[in-house]
Amino acid sequence: xxxxxxxxxxxxxxxxxxxxxxxxxxxxxxxxxxxxxxxxxxxxxxxxxxxxxxxxxxxxxxxxxxxxxxxxxxxxxxxxxxxxxxxxxxxxxxxxxxxxxxxxxxx
Amino acid sequence: xxxxxxxxxxxxxxxxxxxxxxxxxxxxxxxxxxxxxxxxxxxxxxxxxxxxxxxxxxxxxxxxxxxxxxxxxxxxxxxxxxxxxxxxxxxxxxxxxxxxxxxxxxxxxxxxxxxxxxxxxxxxx
Numbered sequence: 001x002x003x004x005x006x007x008x009x010x011x012x013x014x015x016x017x018x019x020x021x022x023x024x025x026x027x028x029x030x031x032x033x034x035x036x037x038x039x040x041x042x043x044x045x046x047x048x049x050x051x052x053x054x055x056x057x058x059x060x061x062x063x064x065x066x067x068x069x070x071x072x073x074x075x076x077x078x079x080x081x082x083x084x085x086x087x088x089x090x091x092x093x094x095x096x097x098x099x100x101x102x103x104x105x106x107x
Numbered sequence: 108x109x110x111x112x113x114x115x116x117x118x119x120x121x122x123x124x125x126x127x128x129x130x131x132x133x134x135x136x137x138x139x140x141x142x143x144x145x146x147x148x149x150x151x152x153x154x155x156x157x158x159x160x161x162x163x164x165x166x167x168x169x170x171x172x173x174x175x176x177x178x179x180x181x182x183x184x185x186x187x188x189x190x191x192x193x194x195x196x197x198x199x200x201x202x203x204x205x206x207x208x209x210x211x212x213x214x215x216x217x218x219x220x221x222x223x224x225x226x227x228x229x230x231x232x
């Protein structure tokens with residue numbers, strides 16, 4: 001199975017900060033990667049698919065990039081509602097695999 | 108309203124069985140791939156299985172192959188996950204999700220855009 005490694009595992013940031021989360025795949029996955037946000041006690045929410053396509057209704061401060069084995073999720077100006085855990089997910093081959101998650105906390 | 112509602116979770120003994128259901132409403136159920144994702148307490152997300160629109164294609168996480176069966180009833184707008192030979196490490200909140208099933212330049216992209224609230228499965232003696 002493809003291993004997805006996110007970094008950092010957690011970070012502390014302030015409202016207004018620019019935040020970047022990375023996701024590395026153990027082998028090339030083209031651009032077949034999505035990003036999800038999960039808040040405590042809630043289901044995940046789709047943010048990005050195909051590495052850089054923003055899901056409808058997602059604020060423009062969220063963006064994704066990357067191809068092959070290295071991907072990033074960027075929040076251009078962190079808002080209070082963005083404090084959550086973020087997961088990448090490769091959809092290149094089965095089984096699909098998630099990264100371990102990155103928890104974004106308030107500084 | 109577009110929604111997915113899971114049910115069927117509960118307490119099972121190791122080696123036991125459970126059948127999870129996911130009832131869909133507000134969209135054309137038979138037009139979408141569907142997926143099960145689980146989350147052990149305090150842990151991350153884990154993809155479990157998916158199924159094509161007509162049920163002709165299914166894929167599974169290696170650790171559940173031969174023990175779990177995904178199926179769907181398009182007439183009843185319901186997705187199922189039949190779980191048997193349950194193990195303690197199957198304990199998790201199980202989510203069903205709809206896949207937008209995006210195609211671009213011949214490539215299929217997963218995009219799990221609608222999720223249920225989850226149903227908890229606890230495997231313990």
